[in-house]
Amino acid sequence: MAQYLAEVDGVFVALADPTRREVVRRLGRGPASVGDLAGEFPMTLPSFMKHVRTLESNGLIRTVKVGRVRTCVLNRERLAVVDDWLAEQRAIWEERTDRLEQLVTDLMEEQE
Amino acid sequence: MAQYLAEVDGVFVALADPTRREVVRRLGRGPASVGDLAGEFPMTLPSFMKHVRTLESNGLIRTVKVGRVRTCVLNRERLAVVDDWLAEQRAIWEERTDRLEQLVTDLMEEQE
DNA sequence: GTAATACTTAGCCTCATGGCTCAGTATTTG
DNA sequence: CAAATACTGAGCCATGAGGCTAAGTATTAC
Numbered sequence: 001m002a003q004y005l006a007e008v009d010g011v012f013v014a015l016a017d018p019t020r021r022e023v024v025r026r027l028g029r030g031p032a033s034v035g036d037l038a039g040e041f042p043m044t045l046p047s048f049m050k051h052v053r054t055l056e057s058n059g060l061i062r063t064v065k066v067g068r069v070r071t072c073v074l075n076r077e078r079l080a081v082v083d084d085w086l087a088e089q090r091a092i093w094e095e096r097t098d099r100l101e102q103l104v105t106d107l108m109e110e111q112e
Numbered sequence: 113m114a115q116y117l118a119e120v121d122g123v124f125v126a127l128a129d130p131t132r133r134e135v136v137r138r139l140g141r142g143p144a145s146v147g148d149l150a151g152e153f154p155m156t157l158p159s160f161m162k163h164v165r166t167l168e169s170n171g172l173i174r175t176v177k178v179g180r181v182r183t184c185v186l187n188r189e190r191l192a193v194v195d196d197w198l199a200e201q202r203a204i205w206e207e208r209t210d211r212l213e214q215l216v217t218d219l220m221e222e223q224e
Numbered sequence: 225g226t227a228a229t230a231c232t233t234a235g236c237c238t239c240a241t242g243g244c245t246c247a248g249t250a251t252t253t254g
Numbered sequence: 255c256a257a258a259t260a261c262t263g264a265g266c267c268a269t270g271a272g273g274c275t276a277a278g279t280a281t282t283a284c
Contacts, residue, residue: 034261089140
């Protein structure tokens with residue numbers, strides 16, 4: 001469970017960076033080499049590689065090196081961590097019988 | 113659209129911190145004062161307040177101060193930003209006709 | 225009206241993040 | 255085999271995030 005928490009944290013942290021989210025999006029269209037991916041971002045290769053490693057160490061992508069080219073592949077199942085977290089939030093909300101926040105929110109909007 | 117990107121970024125950044133995710137979860141059960149929320153975390157009130165402000169400025173919660181007590185309320189709709197992002201990823205994936213990554217992933221697993 | 229409560233503000237400190245350069249290493253290519 | 259390619263490793267640097275203390279303000283309680 002502490003393990004689980006660490007995993008959730010890693011995934012959210014990995015996705016908190018716009019470059020990394022863009023890599024995930026790009027890899028959604030299909031695998032790509034580090035070099036090709038890097039070409040789409042305004043930074044040097046070593047800098048970009050850090051993002052690749054972050055994504056890989058948090059399980060969002062997998063990579064393989066063949067010859068001198070490292071190919072990156074999206075690990076779609078990993079996005080389920082985010083999905084699950086959202087589902088959990090919804091479940092907590094749905095447990096509630098009252099809907100106090102709606103009331104409060106409405107009151108707050110009236111003040112504007 | 114740049115506006116949209118900034119919003120997505122803010123929400124992901126806000127959720128990248130475990131304390132803030134926990135606050136979101138806690139507020140899912142109902143509104144709470146800053147003091148009550150802070151009591152659940154091992155940090156000082158000023159430190160905790162920064163998290164509250166981050167959540168509020170990124171639209172994940174709303175707060176109102178009545179007398180000397182500031183009450184926090186979850187803004188559930190804001191989680192849709194994450195939901196939408198995930199849906200977008202799924203849509204990108206589903207556009208694809210081939211399923212090359214599955215092949216690559218399978219090949220990689222065989223190597224282990 | 226004094227004291228306690230519940231934040232707020234200001235300012236400081238440390239470490240992690242994200243970017244860079246420069247110098248490898250390993251693979252192709254010509 | 256020499257040169258180009260595609261990373262990789264090491265190390266530096268600036269910024270910002272997240273934590274702290276100390277002091278201040280506004281409300282409420284006694």
